[in-house]
Amino acid sequence: MASTQPTSDKGRRNTGEQAPVIRVIGLAKSYGKNAVHKDINLMVNNGEILTLMGGSGSGKSVLLRSLIGLEKPDRGEIYFHDQEITQLSEEDLISVRKRIAYVFQYGALFDSLTVMENLAYPLIEHTQLDEKQIRDKVLETLKKLNLEGTHNLRPADLSGGMQRRVGVARSIIMDPEIILYDEPTTGLDPYNSKQIINIMVQLKNSGVTAVLVTHDMHTIFAVSDRIAFLKDGVIAVEGAAEELRTSKNPLVHGFIHGDTM
Numbered sequence: 001m002a003s004t005q006p007t008s009d010k011g012r013r014n015t016g017e018q019a020p021v022i023r024v025i026g027l028a029k030s031y032g033k034n035a036v037h038k039d040i041n042l043m044v045n046n047g048e049i050l051t052l053m054g055g056s057g058s059g060k061s062v063l064l065r066s067l068i069g070l071e072k073p074d075r076g077e078i079y080f081h082d083q084e085i086t087q088l089s090e091e092d093l094i095s096v097r098k099r100i101a102y103v104f105q106y107g108a109l110f111d112s113l114t115v116m117e118n119l120a121y122p123l124i125e126h127t128q129l130d131e132k133q134i135r136d137k138v139l140e141t142l143k144k145l146n147l148e149g150t151h152n153l154r155p156a157d158l159s160g161g162m163q164r165r166v167g168v169a170r171s172i173i174m175d176p177e178i179i180l181y182d183e184p185t186t187g188l189d190p191y192n193s194k195q196i197i198n199i200m201v202q203l204k205n206s207g208v209t210a211v212l213v214t215h216d217m218h219t220i221f222a223v224s225d226r227i228a229f230l231k232d233g234v235i236a237v238e239g240a241a242e243e244l245r246t247s248k249n250p251l252v253h254g255f256i257h258g259d260t261m
């Protein structure tokens with residue numbers, strides 16, 4: 001089937017900016033009778049922030065998890081560059097997950113470890129850095145999120161907003177090529193939201209590609225290049241963030257102005 005081949009490399013060699021780094025083709029996923037994804041087709045271009053919007057339960061988190069092989073689709077393909085990942089073994093997925101970071105909806109830190117230990121963990125597991133290099137890298141990453149001085153604390157000693165920032169710090173510590181953010185600012189106060197938005201913009205400016213899931217309009221329009229709307233198992237609308245902001249499309253308008261779930 002022609003559409004399943006990685007043929008869309010036309011622009012890739014000539015225009016680095018527009019080259020897709022992720023391609024989702026004909027993805028379908030059901031849980032029992034619940035057909036969450038019916039036919040998802042989506043591209044994420046190099047260096048952009050693509051935001052996925054959609055009602056609660058529309059399958060945004062399932063789609064993010066699928067992009068790093070945490071969910072196996074029933075049908076369809078996902079390409080990370082030219083590598084098809086839905087069929088990879090857990091062992092082969094390790095190398096993909098080193099390059100694609102996932103910021104969990106709820107922090108997901110190890111409660112019994114200090115902030116230093118939480119952040120050092122992926123570096124110890126996946127790099128050859130020595131103890132001093134790891135410590136330096138952790139401190140440098142904490143600084144990026146204005147979390148200096150927290151390294152000896154445990155998650156329970158931090159506010160919810162700080163915990164979320166530590167979660168982001170842990171996700172970016174491996175210098176990922178792509179970051180998947182699941183509701184990174186939802187429920188946060190303006191200060192903590194702003195810290196996370198700042199780091200998202202900084203990472204984007206340094207060329208990191210991202211997929212963002214959020215309902216938070218402020219975050220969406222502060223960072224997104226493009227927006228894709230997930231509804232009834234397909235990408236119902238997709239376009240540049242600026243275009244969609246003023247769109248008259250009832251679905252888009254409803255989401256942005258809070259008339260639609």
Ligand SMILES: Nc1ncnc2c1ncn2[C@@H]1O[C@H](COP(=O)(O)OP(=O)(O)OP(=O)(O)O)[C@@H](O)[C@H]1O
Nearest residue numbers: 031034036054055056057058059060061062063213
């Ligand atoms: N492991 C699972 N087993 C069974 N059903 C699941 C599983 N994971 C997700 N689902 C179902 O898939 C649907 C989509 O879930 P998902 O978490 O992706 O929604 P979402 O768009 O992220 O919603 P929210 O905005 O509330 O986070 C839901 O109906 C959910 O109940």
Ligand SMILES: [Mg+2]
Nearest residue numbers: 060061062105
């Ligand atoms: Mg979700």
